[in-house]
Amino acid sequence: MLKLINFAHSEIFMIGTFAALFTMHGLGIDHAIGGFALVGALLLCALAAAAASGGAAVVLERVAYRPLRKRGASRLAALISAIGASFFLQEVFALRYGRDTLSFPRILSKTVLFHIGDGAVRTDKVLVVVAALVMMFVLDRFVAATRLGRGIRATAQDPETAVLMGVNIDRVVMLTFLLGGIMAGGGALMYGVLLEQTRFDVGFVLGIKAFTAAVLGGIGNLRGALVGGFALGLIEAYGSSVWGTQWKDVIAFVVLVVVLMFRPTGILGEALERARA
Amino acid sequence: MLLELDDVRVHYGKVEALKGVSLTVEEGEIVSLIGANGAGKSTTLKTISGLRKVSSGHVRFAGEDIGHMPGHRRVERGICQAPEGRGIFPGMSVVENLEMGAYARRGSVRGDTEDDFDRVFQLFPALADRKSQTGGTLSGGEQQMLAIGRALMARPRLLLLDEPSMGLAPKLVSQIFEIITEINGQGTTILVVEQNAAQALARAHRAYVLETGRIVKSAPARSLLEDDDVRAAYLGGRIGT
Structure with missing residues (x-):
């Protein structure tokens, strides 16, 4: 959107993981629970994470992006501004909560549900996959079918004409950041439930991987990002089993470089280009 | 008076693109704004729509000063534009x-x-x-x-058209202008910017000629079709339709 990649999004995500963690602490949950208590706790954490990330994203837009946009600054300036905001947020959290890894309580008992071949399918993974698919589906429908979704796409495709249609660009950009923040918050809770830890720089590698997934799928293409993320996950998992898990990140970055070199439009990027031609 | 520009100046950085443009559009009219490339025609329309900032002067729409109103609000007021390049x-x-x-x-x-x-x-x-x-x-x-x-x-109460004939075959151009006349007949006021002066003058009630950011002529469209300067500059010395 807006032909600009929010490189501080990883810190928005990080804030979400902290919000989810503190909510769990606040609720006083330190052991696995089940039933309605679990659902309620997860929903509360999701709400807190989404609110924290969404709020942070809106503030970020106001402070780090809008002043540049108003002056018609270059995309490079926005990128530098984002990196600055990113460092700032990381350091604030590092100073406040330390540089050590913080553990999440295990609120979800992780039992093996069934096996596919040699792979064990655990409850937490099923939950995360289902939740991620639901979030993607809702976002996709939202952007495709609602009035605000149309406003977002119009602004992305041609901001000046969008104004001529009566789109309030400032509002649309703000809501886009809010939306992105809420999604990051949801993702942050899933990360917490799955990996049960966070740190001030948790977003960094994830951010680059999300970027890789987006590039792989085709920048600016929601469905492409989903496909790209899935493809990257498979490549990483397969690569890890061949060369060992310590090579996982290397594999992801090699994928990023290779895609940028040979197919910068991504997997679904060409379809998008054709539609725009 | 539906639209009034009163001594409007617009700058791109240090360059003055509009050097005090004044024009009016009455309810129910088709008004043409003709001029060469770079005369400031598109800038005028962008200023009316709120895409360009007014350095000085006033833009009034239906009695309200909209010169500093954000663009999306002007659309709500009834100003709609089909922009250059569509x-x-x-x-x-x-x-x-x-x-x-x-x-x-x-x-x-x-x-x-x-x-x-x-x-x-x-x-x-x-x-x-x-x-x-x-x-x-x-x-x-x-x-x-x-x-x-x-x-x-x-x-819209006021429809702004920026070069509707650009890049179109002559037959299509007359078709588009026929439809513009029809839309006007249904009650929409139209301000059209054109390089294709022949069609724009034939279809409009009144017209303005813009040269390097200034209005140099303003008259009923028909009389501009007969004007020697206009014919030499914008009609290639002959009248085409």
């Missing part, structure tokens, strides 16, 4: 592009666009056959029709 959203279908035209509508009329779709497809039957095609795959003429149709979806 500004079709390439990734959206014809129907979605038209829906964007109705974006600014409020309250009870927001969802009630059926009549407007009918009207647009009646004016431009070619679009009716391409409803689900994406904007980027349309021909130039179809894109221009879509741009005008989209602007109509807002039910």
